[in-house]
Amino acid sequence: MSLLSLDKATIQFGGLIAVNQVSFSLDKGDIFGLIGPNGAGKTTCFNLITGIYEPTGGSVTFDGKVIAKAGKSAGPESIAKMGICRTFQNIRLYGSLSAIENVMVGGFLRHRTGLFSALFDLKRAADETVELREAGMKLLQAVGLDDVADVRSRDLPYGSQRRLEIARAMATQPKLLLLDEPAAGMNPQEKMDLMEVVRSIRDQFGMTVLLIEHDMRFVMGLCEKIFVLDHGEEIAFGLPEEVRANPKVIAAYLGEAH
Amino acid sequence: MDSVALRRLGFRLLWIALGVAFAFLVQWVALSSGQFNSNGQRLFFLAGLYVTLAVSLNLINGITGQFSMGHAAFYQVGAYTTGVLAAKFYSDGAGLASKYPLPWLIGMMFAGGLVAALAGFIVGLPSLRLKGDYLAIVTLGFGEIIRIIVQNQKSLGGSYGMDVKPKIDFIWLSTLLAIATIAISRNLLKNVHGLAFLAVREDEVASSAMGVRVTRIKIAAFLLGSALAGAAGALLAHHETFISKDTFPMDLSFIIVTMVVLGGTGSITGSTLAAITLYLIPERMRDLKDVPVSYAALGVIMLIVTVAFVRRTMEKDFSKLRTVKLVAPWFVSIVVVAVGGAALKNVGPLSKVIDGQQLRFVIFALTLITLMLLRPQGIFAHHEFSLQWLKKVLARFTKRSGEVAS
Ligand SMILES: Nc1ncnc2c1ncn2[C@@H]1O[C@H](COP(=O)(O)OP(=O)(O)OP(=O)(O)O)[C@@H](O)[C@H]1O
Numbered sequence: 161m162s163l164l165s166l167d168k169a170t171i172q173f174g175g176l177i178a179v180n181q182v183s184f185s186l187d188k189g190d191i192f193g194l195i196g197p198n199g200a201g202k203t204t205c206f207n208l209i210t211g212i213y214e215p216t217g218g219s220v221t222f223d224g225k226v227i228a229k230a231g232k233s234a235g236p237e238s239i240a241k242m243g244i245c246r247t248f249q250n251i252r253l254y255g256s257l258s259a260i261e262n263v264m265v266g267g268f269l270r271h272r273t274g275l276f277s278a279l280f281d282l283k284r285a286a287d288e289t290v291e292l293r294e295a296g297m298k299l300l301q302a303v304g305l306d307d308v309a310d311v312r313s314r315d316l317p318y319g320s321q322r323r324l325e326i327a328r329a330m331a332t333q334p335k336l337l338l339l340d341e342p343a344a345g346m347n348p349q350e351k352m353d354l355m356e357v358v359r360s361i362r363d364q365f366g367m368t369v370l371l372i373e374h375d376m377r378f379v380m381g382l383c384e385k386i387f388v389l390d391h392g393e394e395i396a397f398g399l400p401e402e403v404r405a406n407p408k409v410i411a412a413y414l415g416e417a418h
Numbered sequence: 419m420d421s422v423a424l425r426r427l428g429f430r431l432l433w434i435a436l437g438v439a440f441a442f443l444v445q446w447v448a449l450s451s452g453q454f455n456s457n458g459q460r461l462f463f464l465a466g467l468y469v470t471l472a473v474s475l476n477l478i479n480g481i482t483g484q485f486s487m488g489h490a491a492f493y494q495v496g497a498y499t500t501g502v503l504a505a506k507f508y509s510d511g512a513g514l515a516s517k518y519p520l521p522w523l524i525g526m527m528f529a530g531g532l533v534a535a536l537a538g539f540i541v542g543l544p545s546l547r548l549k550g551d552y553l554a555i556v557t558l559g560f561g562e563i564i565r566i567i568v569q570n571q572k573s574l575g576g577s578y579g580m581d582v583k584p585k586i587d588f589i590w591l592s593t594l595l596a597i598a599t600i601a602i603s604r605n606l607l608k609n610v611h612g613l614a615f616l617a618v619r620e621d622e623v624a625s626s627a628m629g630v631r632v633t634r635i636k637i638a639a640f641l642l643g644s645a646l647a648g649a650a651g652a653l654l655a656h657h658e659t660f661i662s663k664d665t666f667p668m669d670l671s672f673i674i675v676t677m678v679v680l681g682g683t684g685s686i687t688g689s690t691l692a693a694i695t696l697y698l699i700p701e702r703m704r705d706l707k708d709v710p711v712s713y714a715a716l717g718v719i720m721l722i723v724t725v726a727f728v729r730r731t732m733e734k735d736f737s738k739l740r741t742v743k744l745v746a747p748w749f750v751s752i753v754v755v756a757v758g759g760a761a762l763k764n765v766g767p768l769s770k771v772i773d774g775q776q777l778r779f780v781i782f783a784l785t786l787i788t789l790m791l792l793r794p795q796g797i798f799a800h801h802e803f804s805l806q807w808l809k810k811v812l813a814r815f816t817k818r819s820g821e822v823a824s
């Protein structure tokens with residue numbers, strides 16, 4: 161059963177068609193790779209799926225519901241609540257909040273108590289805060305950041321910030337996790353560790369993962385299926401070996417090198 | 419009820435009792451110190467209102483990050499709401515307000531808060547689309563519009579103003595309102611809900627992608643902040659017994675913003691302390707007498723020199739003498755100004771005098787500039803006063819003097 165499917169999804173910025181009639185679908189439990197040269201439209205796809213942009217054509221269906229169609233989107237807040245969460249290519253953590261606080265904001269979406277009980281510090285608000293903190297600590301542990309829980313996120317090293325973003329997204333308890341270049345700026349060892357983290361996220365939490373990444377070894381080693389975009393259009397789709405051998409893909413990447 | 423819940427309740431009651439006790443202590447101090455001088459009592463009363471205004475604006479500006487410059491309008495709306503209601507129900511000492519002053523006043527705080535919240539909602543609407551400077555300008559405009567409309571309503575006394583009878587004067591209630599405002603902000607930040615407010619300040623796009631309902635949170639911040647300012651306005655109205663356009667000058671909004679920024683945007687402690695100091699500095703200097711030019715001129719020169727020196731030290735000097743170099747120049751300057759001023763007092767043009775009332779504002783402005791130059795992040799930056807924080811600061815100090823500073 162497909163969890164997410166794009167049907168001829170299109171996004172046009174003025175004269176530029178950043179995503180052109182793209183269709184693909186993800187099955188539950190997949191680790192799915194989205195690759196393509198710079199400017200291919202990968203991040204724009206993420207912005208489309210998470211409701212930051214509206215499609216100018218086509219539609220997006222998640223979990224049996226249409227979340228976006230031409231000129232209309234359920235919007236990021238509802239889409240997050242339905243179970244899609246993401247990380248950002250240019251890290252967007254809450255810089256002056258600590259690591260654990262960042263993760264707690266992720267969990268806030270599933271909170272039940274209202275503003276009133278927070279303003280008067282009622283027991284149920286306090287209990288929930290403790291609950292979210294504990295759940296957040298578990299997630300920090302899962303990405304190996306529990307020892308820096310109280311450090312301001314702005315002061316963390318780059319690799320840790322990337323992992324913190326993953327933990328924050330996981331705190332929303334998504335069914336589908338979108339990772340935008342999670343390994344960018346990491347050294348080989350950190351990349352290996354990250355691969356383990358992503359795998360265990362899928363295995364332990366039963367999440368479906370869609371990731372964008374430029375490092376081919378990372379993508380080929382981790383993803384079960386790969387979708388290749390170039391200039392907003394699909395040029396290949398399939399298993400890693402198939403995609404790697406596809407002449408169009410080779411041409412797109414070689415073309416970029418010039 | 420289990421023992422944990424009971425303990426919680428016990429602590430809660432203890433804190434409330436402490437708050438009320440503190441409020442009455444302030445009133446007692448005010449009444450006993452200002453016995454011969456009602457202006458002295460007014461100082462205590464207004465200090466409570468200014469703290470309320472600054473801390474409630476901090477909810478909007480500091481915690482939620484929506485740069486709002488129209489806060490005085492909410493204060494005014496609260497006051498005028500009270501004025502209208504008081505006029506309706508007051509009949510020469512026989513009305514509700516004179517029979518039950520305390521319940522009446524508390525009722526007015528709610529009424530003033532409610533109507534102010536409505537104004538807050540309107541002023542807050544632009545924040546859904548605008549950010550930063552643009553939002554500041556628009557909120558300033560909205561605030562001014564509300565202010566001018568209110569001041570020109572015939573039914574609200576027009577440019578003459580309106581009487582608010584009777585005089586109800588509970589200093590403790592103003593202190594208590596300030597404490598309640600602080601407590602509410604504190605509670606918010608203690609719970610995960612407050613983190614969502616901070617998240618909106620830090621990054622709206624990321625927040626909405628995390629499912630935080632950004633619109634709701636912004637509106638909530640405006641409603642809450644303006645309601646508290648409106649309640650302060652209600653207290654003011656019955657205390658002053660007369661409100662007019664001069665009660666709410668245009669620069670009031672700026673002063674409140676200054677308090678928040680200077681205290682350290684987002685810090686409740688900072689807003690509180692900055693509100694008290696910034697309110698008291700000009701008030702305390704009201705009795706400033708004429709000052710010879712020699713003192714004023716030397717004062718300005720020494721201030722510039724000291725600020726330049728201290729800034730240099732802060733940026734470049736990390737030697738053992740750093741602390742000395744940061745503190746000593748101030749004392750040196752004071753001595754220089756005192757001695758030099760006295761020596762030059764009779765020299766030609768330096769012997770002229772400046773009116774203390776004019777100097778008051780210059781000193782105020784210089785204080786602001788100095789603070790902004792030396793500590794742009796605000797006195798408390800993003801910190802809050804707590805025992806933990808105190809321990810951390812002390813630990814840092816002892817470490818610094820122990821080893822060579824790094
Ligand atoms: N908001 C926008 N307005 C106009 N053009 C945009 C906007 N966002 C993206 N684009 C354009 O759309 C195209 C696709 O951009 P996108 O960020 O999706 O690429 P990408 O595949 O993520 O590339 P990279 O690997 O460099 O991150 C680019 O040409 C970009 O300039």
Ligand SMILES: [Mg+2]
Pocket residue numbers: 202203204249
């Ligand atoms: Mg991108």
